[in-house]
Every structure is written in structure tokens, then in C-alpha cells.
Amino acid sequence: MNFNISLILKSLPEKPGVYRFYDENEVIIYVGKAKVLKKRVSSYFVKKHEDPRIRTLVSKIRDIQFTVVDSEWEALLLENSMIKQFRPRYNAMLKDDKSYPWLAISKEEFPRLYYTRNPNAKEEELFGPYSSLRFMHTLLDTLFALFPIRTCKKMQSKGRPCLQYHIKKCAAPCAGKISTEEYKENIHKVIKIIKGNNSEALRQLKTEMMQYAEKWEFEKAQVIKEQIEILESYRGKSIVVNPEISYCDVFSMEEENNNAFVNFMRIVEGAIVQTFSLEIKNNIDKNKEEVLSLAMAEIEERFGELSQEVIVPFNIDINKEKTIFTVPLRGDKKKLLELSQKNAKISMLEKLKRQELSDPERHQNRILSALQKDLEMNNLPKTIECFDNSNTQGDEPVAAMVHFKNGKPDKKEYRHFNIKTVTGPDDFASMYEVVKRRYSRLIEENKPLPDLIIIDGGKGQLNAAYQALTELKIQNKIMMIGIAKRLEDIYRVGESTPIFIDKKSETQKLLQRIRDEVHRFGITHHRKRRSQKSIHSELDDMKGIGAATKEKLLKHFKSIAKIKAATSEEIAEVIGKTKGKLIKFKV
Numbered sequence: 360m361n362f363n364i365s366l367i368l369k370s371l372p373e374k375p376g377v378y379r380f381y382d383e384n385e386v387i388i389y390v391g392k393a394k395v396l397k398k399r400v401s402s403y404f405v406k407k408h409e410d411p412r413i414r415t416l417v418s419k420i421r422d423i424q425f426t427v428v429d430s431e432w433e434a435l436l437l438e439n440s441m442i443k444q445f446r447p448r449y450n451a452m453l454k455d456d457k458s459y460p461w462l463a464i465s466k467e468e469f470p471r472l473y474y475t476r477n478p479n480a481k482e483e484e485l486f487g488p489y490s491s492l493r494f495m496h497t498l499l500d501t502l503f504a505l506f507p508i509r510t511c512k513k514m515q516s517k518g519r520p521c522l523q524y525h526i527k528k529c530a531a532p533c534a535g536k537i538s539t540e541e542y543k544e545n546i547h548k549v550i551k552i553i554k555g556n557n558s559e560a561l562r563q564l565k566t567e568m569m570q571y572a573e574k575w576e577f578e579k580a581q582v583i584k585e586q587i588e589i590l591e592s593y594r595g596k597s598i599v600v601n602p603e604i605s606y607c608d609v610f611s612m613e614e615e616n617n618n619a620f621v622n623f624m625r626i627v628e629g630a631i632v633q634t635f636s637l638e639i640k641n642n643i644d645k646n647k648e649e650v651l652s653l654a655m656a657e658i659e660e661r662f663g664e665l666s667q668e669v670i671v672p673f674n675i676d677i678n679k680e681k682t683i684f685t686v687p688l689r690g691d692k693k694k695l696l697e698l699s700q701k702n703a704k705i706s707m708l709e710k711l712k713r714q715e716l717s718d719p720e721r722h723q724n725r726i727l728s729a730l731q732k733d734l735e736m737n738n739l740p741k742t743i744e745c746f747d748n749s750n751t752q753g754d755e756p757v758a759a760m761v762h763f764k765n766g767k768p769d770k771k772e773y774r775h776f777n778i779k780t781v782t783g784p785d786d787f788a789s790m791y792e793v794v795k796r797r798y799s800r801l802i803e804e805n806k807p808l809p810d811l812i813i814i815d816g817g818k819g820q821l822n823a824a825y826q827a828l829t830e831l832k833i834q835n836k837i838m839m840i841g842i843a844k845r846l847e848d849i850y851r852v853g854e855s856t857p858i859f860i861d862k863k864s865e866t867q868k869l870l871q872r873i874r875d876e877v878h879r880f881g882i883t884h885h886r887k888r889r890s891q892k893s894i895h896s897e898l899d900d901m902k903g904i905g906a907a908t909k910e911k912l913l914k915h916f917k918s919i920a921k922i923k924a925a926t927s928e929e930i931a932e933v934i935g936k937t938k939g940k941l942i943k944f945k946v
Contacts, residue, residue, distance in 0.1 A: 363421075363422065364404065364420065364421075364422075364423065367422075367423045368397075368400065368401050368404065368423075371396045371397040371400055371401070371425065372396055372397060372425075372427060373395050373396070373397045373398070374395070374396060374427050375392075375393060375394050375395070375396070375427070375428055375429070375430060375431050375433070375434045376392070376393060376396045376425050376426050376427040376428050376434055377390065377391070377392050377393075377425065377426045377428065377434050377437045377438050377441065378390070378391050378392075378393060378396060378399070378400050378423060378424070378425040379423070379424045379425065379441070380416070380419075380420045380422075380423060380447075380449075381420070381421055381422040381423070381424070382419045382420070382421055383419075383421045385421075385422070387441075387445045387447050388416065388419060388420075388447050388448050388449055389416060389420075389447050389448075389449045389450055390438055390441045390442050390445065390447050390450055391438065392431070392434035392435050392437070392438040393434065394431050394434075396425055396427070400423060400425070403416075403417050403420075404417065412449070416449045430678060430679075430680070431677060431678050431679075432677060432678065432679040432680070435652050435653070435655070435656045435677070436656050436659065436660070438653070438656070439653060439656035439657055439660065440660070442653075460474045460475065460476050460487065460488060460489050460492060460495055461474065461475055461476070461478045461485050461486065461487035461488050461489070462474055462485070462486040462487055462489070462495065462498070462499065462553060463475050463478065463483040463484065463485055463486075464483065464484040464486075464546065464549070464550070465482065465483055465484075466482055466483065466484065467514075468532075468539060469509060469514060469532035469533075469539070469542050470484075470508075470546055471508065471509045471510055471511070471512075471514075472499070472502060472503070472508045472510070472546075472549060473510065474495060474496075474499060484550075486550075486553045486554070487633075488635060488661075489633075489634075498552075498553065501552075501589060502549050502552060502553070503528065504586075504589050505548075505549075505552075505586045505589055506545040506548065506549055506586075507524075507527060507528060507529050507530040507537075507545070508529070508530075508545065508546070508549065509523075509529050509530070509532060509533075510523065510528075510529065511523075511529075514532065514533045519534060520533070520534045520536065521533075524536065530542060530545075548560055548563065548564075553632075554627070554632065561587060564583055564586055564587050565583075565587060567583050568580050568583035568584055568587065571583060604626055604691060604692065604695070605627070606626070606627055606666045606667065606668070607626050607666050607667075607668040607669065607670055607685075607692075607695075608623065608624070608625050608626070608658075608665050608666045608668070608669045608670070609622075609623070609624040609625075609626065609669075609670040609695050609696060609698075609699045610622070610623055610651060610654065610655060610658075610669065610670070610671050610672070610699065611671075611672050611696060611699035611700040611702075611703045612647065612650065612651055612654070612672060612703060613700070613703045613704045613706075613707045614647065615707055615711065617640060618638060618639070618640055618707075618710075619638070619639045619647070619650045619651075619654075620636060620637070620638050620639075620703050620704075620706045620707040620710070621636070621637045621638075621639065621650075621651065621654035621703060622634070622635070622636045622637075622699045622700070622702040622703035622706060623635045623636070623637070623654070623658045623662075623699075624695065624698070624699050624702075625662065625666070626666075626695065633662060634702065635658065635661070635662070636702060636703065636706035637654055637657060637658070638706070638710065639653060639654060647673070648673070648675050648676065651671065651675060652675065652677055655669075655677075665679070665682055666682075667681055667682060667683060668682075668683050668685055669682055669683070669684050669685070670685050670686075670687060670692055670695060670696050670699075671684050671685070671686055671696075672686065672696060672700065673686060674686055720765070723765050723766040723767070724739070724765075725865075726766055726865045726866070726869055727739050727740055727741065727765070727766055729864065729865055729866050730811075730865075730866045730869060730870075733858070733860050733864070733866045734811070734838065734840065734851075734858065734866075736810070736811070736838050738810055739810070740810040740811040740838070741764065741765055741810055742762070742763070742764055742807070742809040742810050742811075743762070743763040743809060743810065743811045743812075743813065743873060744760055744761070744762050744763075744797075744809045744811075744812055744813070745760065745761050745763075745812075745813035745814075745815060745873045745874065745876075745877045746758060746759070746760050746790065746793060746794060746797075746812070746813070746814055746815065746824065746877065747759050747760075747815040747816075747874075747877040747878060747881045748786045748789045748790060748793075748815075748816070748820070748881075749881040749882055756778040756781065756784070756789055757775060757776060757777055757778060757881065758775075758776040758778065758789060758790070758792075758793040758881065759773075759774070759775055759776070759877055759880045759881030760773065760774045760775075760776070760793070760797060760877070761773050761873065761876050761877045761880055762774075762809075763873055766869060768876060773880055774797065775880075775881075776792075776793040776796065776797075778792060778793070779792070780792050786816060786819070786820055787819050787820055787822075787823040788823070790814065790816065790820045790823045790824050791823040791824065791826060791827050792827075794812075794814075794823075794824040794827040794828065795827035795830065795831065798827070798828065798831055798833060799831060802831065802833070808833060808836060808837055809837060810837070810838065811837070811838045811839075811840070812824070812828075812837055812838070812839040812840075813839075813840055813841075813842060813870065813873060813874070813877075814839065814840070814841040814842070815841075815842055815874055815877055815878070816841055816842070816843070817841060817843045817850075818841065818843075818850055820841060821839070821840070821841030821850060821852060822852065824839060824841075825839055825852045839851075839852060840858075842870065842874055843857070847862075847867075847871070849870065901941055901942065901943065902941065903938065903941040904938070904941055904942070908934050908938055911933055911934055912930070912933060912934060912942075915933045916933075922942070923944050927939055927940075927942075930942055
């Protein structure tokens with residue numbers, strides 16, 4: 360630690376704020392927020408970090424600057440703003456590669472309502488973005504059915520009303536058919552409905568309808584009644600849970616390697632009025648609570664202040680004034696959280712699917728990187744070989760090996776092994792033999808060794824295979840693991856406890872796929888060997904019966920059992936009387 364950094368650490372205040380790390384070129388390389396600046400920033404320099412990315416970051420720090428704020432939430436908002444402004448190399452980056460649609464109301468004397476994918480806050484009042492086009496169009500159609508809002512891009516002053524006026528789709532402000540005050544009142548109602556305040560809009564419409572009825576203006580009252588019916592129909596379609604859940608926001612999160620996918624839903628009167636999914640690339644130093652906090656700050660910047668109640672998937676330690684964070688365990692709020700989690704997962708799977716389709720090699724590398732991380736390997740496991748023994752109570756013991764290259768089977772490199780040195784059902788000795796034979800040959804032929812060896816068996820077979828590598832003096836050049844068949848636990852040599860790997864992870868799926876493939880390959884070969892032995896013992900021991908004669912018999916009768924059941928005449932018709940007399944089975 361240089362002298363300048365040491366002085367800065369001593370002078371840091373014990374208050375919430377945002378800190379910025381600079382490199383030797385005075386470029387911001389990291390922005391972070393802290394409840395207590397002195398404690399958080401000092402932690403980078405006083406302990407040894409296991410994550411190599413953090414060690415690299417710390418080695419590049421040449422200067423530290425900070426900004427003190429009043430609360431942790433203010434620090435979170437400032438951190439989010441600075442990350443977007445400076446895009447530091449080591450920060451979690453918010454990613455939004457979609458052009459989402461927005462609802463817009465133009466800032467004119469007689470505003471128009473429309474949707475756009477290129478929002479301009481200077482010229483438009485914006486609502487959104489909407490991740491569901493269907494939902495947005497339903498809302499837009501409802502609003503146009505309720506209120507005669509203009510849709511034309513350029514309004515002619517004091518012109519003749521167009522067709523939209525005559526079919527009652529526009530109030531024709533261009534022809535002076537509606538006052539500025541009345542038109543703005545309609546826009547005010549539109550905004551209420553967009554924000555989800557349907558109950559207030561309905562109350563206002565019902566009041567107006569009664570006022571017109573009391574004045575005997577029944578035609579106007581009928582128009583209002585039709586608007587009420589449209590709004591109630593729209594409201595009914597929108598409710599997804601108990602309408603007594605008035606106002607709340609819902610956040611959920613799915614993680615995949617260093618990426619997090621956060622879904623946000625805004626609930627008003629039991630209806631989803633806003634939904635949005637966000638991807639965050641977590642480069643360094645962020646746990647799941649911090650990633651979710653960063654997403655919340657971004658959502659508040661986009662959609663306005665969070666609701667007083669925020670539903671979250673896990674406890675989150677944030678002191679935000681007038682906001683309660685809830686982790687529901689049951690009921691309608693739990694259903695809302697599950698719906699949000701479903702959307703977060705769909706967003707993640709959609710992104711991964713797009714990546715897989717656009718770049719299959721990148722998809723495979725991502726899976727192999729996850730395997731490398733889970734097994735704590737030094738190198739990417741581009742080549743993997745898996746061994747399995749196959750025998751029936753010691754009869755015809757064989758072994759199989761499959762070869763995977765870049766996560767895919769390379770069948771031309773598959774190998775079968777007939778056990779030569781082992782008598783009886785000894786899986787340990789059999790595994791030792793085939794592993795030693797395989798890698799002795801690779802060494803002799805000067806061929807490359809695999810990055811990872813998988814032994815389909817428990818600790819005994821794993822240790823036997825490792826002994827073979829040790830005798831060949833290559834035990835430090837190849838990673839070897841064993842898969843216990845019953846519980847599918849994964850072991851390393853010399854370790855009594857299995858490696859923890861998520862059973863639903865892509866690492867586990869790849870290992871299971873390789874294990875299932877070696878089973879299939881091994882069992883097929885074993886059945887073939889048993890079948891060949893059965894044929895040999897019955898026909899090949901008969902004097903005078905050669906391979907051509909045996910082939911004729913099997914081709915005609917299909918099996919040994921049918922040959923045994925055939926009469927001498929039937930056999931003579933196939934191979935002749937002379938050969939037929941030689942066919943004699945033991946009783």
C-alpha cells in the first residue's frame with residue numbers, strides 16, 4: 360500500500376457515502392457505496408481476498424475519492440448514477456440491449472397520445488417502458504376507446520374536422536370543437552389510468568354520469584356509462600391477485616454465472632401496471648443483496664420513487680425512508696413474488712437462448728467455464744474422458760471410455776476395453792487396468808492428455824484409477840474426479856466429502872450427460888460380447904462348421920434357440936445334408 364492511500368484511509372469519515380477508485384492514469388476503475396465509508400474502503404486493503412479479480416483491482420488503485428451523503432439509499436442512487444456516467448471497468452454493469460416501448464403524451468396545448476421506442480423527455484411526458492407489447496396495446500386501445508384524444512402528428516389550426524371526429528375517435532381541437540380545459544381534463548384522466556388509479560378514474564366518471572343524468576342530459580350520461588363499462592372491462596382483465604393489495608412493488612432475481620436478471624413489477628389495486636426486466640453483469644465484489652439494491656436504484660430512476668411496500672425474495676438490509684421491505688411466505692403476495700420470479704427466469708433463459716443460437720461456441724465455453732469454476736480447475740476442461748466398468752457377476756468384464764471435446768461427444772475417440780489381467784468381478788483392478796492402458800498408449804504415441812478424467816464409480820475405483828496415473832507420473836497433469844452412482848456425489852482424490860454442485864446447474868447436467876453416454880456405450884458393447892460368446896459356445900465348437908455355415912444358419916433361423924428347435928430336414932435345406940449331420944447340440 361502506497362503512502363498516499365494510507366493517508367486517505369486514515370482520513371475517511373465514518374458516514375454513508377460513495378467512493379471512487381482511480382488508476383495511475385487518473386481513470387475511475389471502480390465506484391462503490393458504503394454504510395460506513397471508513398470501514399468499507401479499508402476492507403479492500405486490510406485482508407487477503409480470495410477472488411483474483413478483487414486482488415487485481417486493489418493492485419491498480421492509486422487514488423481514492425469519496426462523496427458523503429445522508430443515507431445509504433442516497434448512496435445507492437449516487438452509485439448507480441456514477442456507474443452509468445463513468446462505466447468503470449470493474450463495476451457491475453446494467454445491461455439493456457432491448458428497445459422497449461413507452462407510452463408518451465406530447466407537451467402541446469392539445470397533447471396527443473402514442474407509443475414510442477425513442478423516448479424524449481424534453482418533448483414528451485413518458486410512461487414505461489413496457490416489456491409486454493400486448494399489455495401496452497391493450498392499455499392504449501382502452502384509452503382511445505375511453506377518450507377522444509388526437510392521434511395526428513401535426514394539428515391544423517382552425518381547420519375542418521377530419522374523419523376521426525365524425526367517427527367519434529377525436530374531439531377535433533383543431534376545429535375548436537373542444538375547449539383547452541376540457542381536453543386537459545381528459546388527459547388528466549388518461550394519466551391516472553396509465554398510473555393504475557382505475558378506482559379514482561371510475562369514481563370520477565360515475566360522478567359525472569350522475570351529474571349529466573340529473574340535468575337530463577342523457578346522451579352525455581350514456582357516453583360516460585359506455586366509458587365506465589370499457590374501463591371496468593379493462594380493469595377486470597388486469598387484476599392478477601387480491602385487489603386489496605393497493606400499492607406495492609415486487610422484485611425478484613435469477614443468477615447465472617456472473618450475470619443477474621432482475622424483474623420488477625408495480626402493483627396498483629391488484630393489477631400489474633408496470634413490469635420490466637433488467638440484466639446486471641456482476642464483474643466484481645457484489646453479493647446478491649448488493650446486486651438487487653443496484654437494480655432498485657435503477658428502477659427508481661426510470662419509474663419514479665418506489666412504493667411504500669416492496670416485496671423481495673430475501674431479506675435486504677437497506678434503510679430507505681417510508682419504505683418497508685417484505686419477504687412473503689404465503690398468500691397473494693407470495694404468488695406475486697412467484698410470478699415475478701417466473702418472469703426473471705424467462706428473461707434469463709431468453710438471453711441465454713439468444714446467445715446459444717447466435718454463438719454456439721460461446722455457449723459451450725460458458726458451460727465449460729462453469730465446470731472449471733465448480734471443480735476449481737486451473738484450465739478450461741476442453742477435453743474430457745469418462746470411464747465405466749460393465750460386467751454381469753464377473754462374466755465378460757469390459758470397460759468403456761467416451762471422449763468429449765468442447766462439451767460435445769467426439770465418437771471417433773470412443774474406446775472399448777476387454778479386461779485382460781483381472782479374473783472375476785473386481786471393479787477396482789479393472790479400472791486400474793483400463794486407465795493405465797489408455798494413458799500408457801497416449802504417452803507412447805505422444806498424443807495430448809485430456810484436461811479432465813471422470814471415473815464412474817465410488818472412492819475405491821477413483822483411487823485405483825489415480826494409482827494408475829501416479830505410476831505413469833502424470834497425476835499432477837490431469838484433473839480426476841469420481842461420480843458415486845447411487846447419490847451422484849462428485850469426489851476428488853483424497854477428499855472424504857463430496858464437492859458441492861447445484862443439482863440443477865449446467866455443470867451437473869453436463870456431468871450427468873457424459874456419465875449416461877458412457878453407460879450407453881459400455882452396455883452396448885457388453886451385450887455384444889455376451890451375444891458373441893453365446894453363439895461361439897454353441898456352433899463354433901462343432902467340428903466342420905465354419906464361419907460361412909454359421910452365418911447361413913443364423914441368417915435363416917435368426918437365433919440359436921430356433922436352430923435347436925429345427926428338424927434335421929429343415930437344417931439340411933439350408934446347409935446341405937452333409938453339413939446338417941454335423942449339427943449336434945448338447946442336451
